[in-house]
Amino acid sequence: MTTPAFTLRFSPTPRGARLARRLASQQTDAWGWSYGSPVHDTVELVVAELAANAVTHGRVPGRDAELRLSRNTDGTRLRVEVSDVRGERLPVPASDGGPLAEGGRGLALVAALAEEWGVAERPGGPGKTVWAVVSCAGPQPVGPTGGALDGLASVPGRAGQGVRQPGWDSPARDAVR
Known part of the structure; x- marks a missing residue:
């Protein structure tokens, strides 16, 4: 049985990354996780961080990200x-640059919010795919205001680079168990 999928090619620019985040937000809502829900906010943040990394560290002029x-x-x-x-x-989690560091928190956020994440060769082309799996069942890390980022400091990182999950990275990518 195939599952719904949403695919978007975007320019490797900050504007392209913003478009990816906004359209992922819209698609997540269309799939039933409404705007402002923990799942929606988590997916939106993970997409924002991974897309920003792709356009910052994976950019090649004239070649789209996906x-x-x-x-x-x-x-x-x-x-x-x-x-x-x-x-x-390949993405490398930054060492702790202290509270005044201007960057380096993206992968730490992804690791804290995702059930697991990793890196794989890009299917069908040159490059890499950075992926993250977000749990949509059970409680998400929420705090007093109900946002997905509230209480983040108390959520330990769970996954590491290169972790593979059966059923998600098979050659028939749409055939998910």
């Missing part, structure tokens, strides 16, 4: 994939 969202058949997990053409530049 966003792909898919969900498993029972709707309990949603997979975010962002691909770029710079396969030699």
Whole structure:
């Protein structure tokens, strides 16, 4: 059985990354996770971070990046994939630059919010795909105001680079268990 998927090619620019985030937000709402819900906000943030990394560190002029969202058949997990053409530049979680650091928190946020994440070769082309799986069942990390980022400091990172999940990265990518 195939599952719904959403695919978007976007320019490797800040404007393209913003478009990817906004359209992922719209698609997540269309799939039933309404704006402002923990799942919606988590997916939107993960897409924003991965798309920003792709346009910052994976940019090659004239070559698009790609966003792909898919969900498993029972709707309990949603997979975010962002691909770029710079396969030699793998994401590396930044060392703690302190509270005044201007960057380096993106992958830490992804690791904290995603059930797991990793990196794979880009299917069908040069480059890499950075992916994250967001749990859509059970409680999300929420705090007193109900936002997905509230209480983030208390959520330990769970996944690491290169972790593979059966059923999600098979050659028949739309055939998800």
